[in-house]
Amino acid sequence: MRPAIDADNRALYDPCRLARASMTVLIKNGRIVTAVDDYSADILCEDGRVHTIGGDLKVGADVRVHDASGLLVLPGGVDVHTHLDWDFGVARTADTFGSGTKAAAFGGTTTLVDFANQNGRALPEALADWHGRAASACIDVAAHLILTRVTDQTLADMRAMIHHEGVSSFKLFLAYPGVLMVDDGSLFKAMRVARDNGALTCVHAENGPVIQVLIEEALAAGHTLPKYHASTRPSLMEGEATQRAIRLAELAEAPLYIVHLSAAEALAAVAEARDRGVPAHAETCPHYLFLTQEEYERAGFEPAKYVMTPPLRDHHHQAMLWRGLSTNDLQVISTDHCPFCFNEQPLGIKYSKQQGIGNFNKIPNGAPGIETRLPLVFDGGVRKNRISLNRFVQLTSTMPAKLFGLFPRKGTIAVGSDADIVLFDPEEHWTIRAQDHHSRVDYSLFEGRSVTGRVKKVFLRGELIVEGSKWLGREGLGSFVKRGQAGAI
Ligand SMILES: [Zn+2]
Numbered sequence: 001m002r003p004a005i006d007a008d009n010r011a012l013y014d015p016c017r018l019a020r021a022s023m024t025v026l027i028k029n030g031r032i033v034t035a036v037d038d039y040s041a042d043i044l045c046e047d048g049r050v051h052t053i054g055g056d057l058k059v060g061a062d063v064r065v066h067d068a069s070g071l072l073v074l075p076g077g078v079d080v081h082t083h084l085d086w087d088f089g090v091a092r093t094a095d096t097f098g099s100g101t102k103a104a105a106f107g108g109t110t111t112l113v114d115f116a117n118q119n120g121r122a123l124p125e126a127l128a129d130w131h132g133r134a135a136s137a138c139i140d141v142a143a144h145l146i147l148t149r150v151t152d153q154t155l156a157d158m159r160a161m162i163h164h165e166g167v168s169s170f171k172l173f174l175a176y177p178g179v180l181m182v183d184d185g186s187l188f189k190a191m192r193v194a195r196d197n198g199a200l201t202c203v204h205a206e207n208g209p210v211i212q213v214l215i216e217e218a219l220a221a222g223h224t225l226p227k228y229h230a231s232t233r234p235s236l237m238e239g240e241a242t243q244r245a246i247r248l249a250e251l252a253e254a255p256l257y258i259v260h261l262s263a264a265e266a267l268a269a270v271a272e273a274r275d276r277g278v279p280a281h282a283e284t285c286p287h288y289l290f291l292t293q294e295e296y297e298r299a300g301f302e303p304a305k306y307v308m309t310p311p312l313r314d315h316h317h318q319a320m321l322w323r324g325l326s327t328n329d330l331q332v333i334s335t336d337h338c339p340f341c342f343n344e345q346p347l348g349i350k351y352s353k354q355q356g357i358g359n360f361n362k363i364p365n366g367a368p369g370i371e372t373r374l375p376l377v378f379d380g381g382v383r384k385n386r387i388s389l390n391r392f393v394q395l396t397s398t399m400p401a402k403l404f405g406l407f408p409r410k411g412t413i414a415v416g417s418d419a420d421i422v423l424f425d426p427e428e429h430w431t432i433r434a435q436d437h438h439s440r441v442d443y444s445l446f447e448g449r450s451v452t453g454r455v456k457k458v459f460l461r462g463e464l465i466v467e468g469s470k471w472l473g474r475e476g477l478g479s480f481v482k483r484g485q486a487g488a489i
Helices: 007-011 097-106 123-134 152-164 184-196 208-220 227-231 235-252 264-275 286-290 293-297 302-306 315-327 373-382 389-403
Strands: 024-033 038-046 049-054 064-067 072-075 077-082 109-117 140-146 169-173 200-204 256-258 280-284 421-431 450-460 463-467
Touching: 024 389, 024 421, 072 389, 077 097, 077 373, 077 389, 097 109, 097 450, 097 463, 109 123, 109 450, 123 140, 123 152, 152 184, 169 184, 184 200, 184 235, 200 235, 208 227, 208 235, 227 293, 235 256, 235 264, 264 280, 264 315, 280 315, 286 315, 286 373, 293 302, 373 389, 373 421, 373 450
Parallel strands: 024 064, 024 072, 077 109, 109 140, 140 169, 169 200, 200 256, 256 280
Antiparallel strands: 024 038, 038 049, 072 421, 421 450, 450 463
């Protein structure tokens, strides 16, 4: 049983809640698409939730009506992998919660699950620090906790986080030794506590120590260009770590979620485990679906823009990822929005990719993507007949909400669910340009790419926050969402 939605918690971060509670909105004549349905109806939203869905609903003159003729009416996107205002020692991501969530909203995402980093501290301290920064969020936010040190106290704190703080997922790294990596024993211990308390363990699966050897060898040989980031993080070592995480989860009898899966070897391990009934889940990201390692052959320092972890792979891996999405061995598409500017910035943003000139290992790892997920997956997935429209909603909203304990409040359009709704024009052609984005980052991985399908209006709990290029939201509008049981679907 999932715990009931914690209504009181809606007030957190949101002092204007009561003032907005009377807002009533009617969305008329739209084509409602969820993970399972596709039909035409009107939606009446009241007090932040979907109140009525029906044909030709009649309302009073005081109700604001939005005509959705010709548009798809989708549940707001749920992005379960972002790093906003994230300090990991050698760099800090460029987006604040204010800028990052505004960008997410323009991309049709109304809920984020962002990573709070333990950073060697007690978990309550790490979460309190994250709350302090997340208070400026413009959309609803929830938190995963990254565990970097697993002591008995950490295990006790995990229980408190799950049962009292609404944090029902934890992430551990098998990469980045000395910074984020934990040993297998720590991962195993955390998995068992997560299992016993209805939480989901997320793993960054790459073999960190072996990659460290390859990085040191590359640098010793004078290989300092950004492209060596890719060659020192081979897909085999993603496959190895994924397989290891699965075996540990199997022994712990714990559900597992592999983040940002990019490699065919890793996917094969997940598929094989699922065939045996192991509750292994995995996500991939738009950059792995639409870009390849050819980007690392760009001139000059440009390839640094594409330095994210895992790196971009070749066409073979990409084809396997699309297959994994169609066979449900991959269940989620998230962004791994981890933004660093390419150029040094005059004001406010201290870190950039330029830190890695002369040493690829010093390039901050991560790339932006929070604003382009829905249009890219719609264009490259639905319009190219790789996935259905229902599957598109499932991958970008419903399944992430279900896996991470947000459903049915988030991830669908149904009576009683939050009125997080996106009006999406499936026919509009447009071109992705970083200058039009709302992130603080100065580039896009997809600069100049033409896509069809665009977010036109976005409602957060019934309130219109995006109307075309117009921003109607504000910082602090987002609420913290306490999550229920995760990892059970
Ligand atoms: Zn990440």
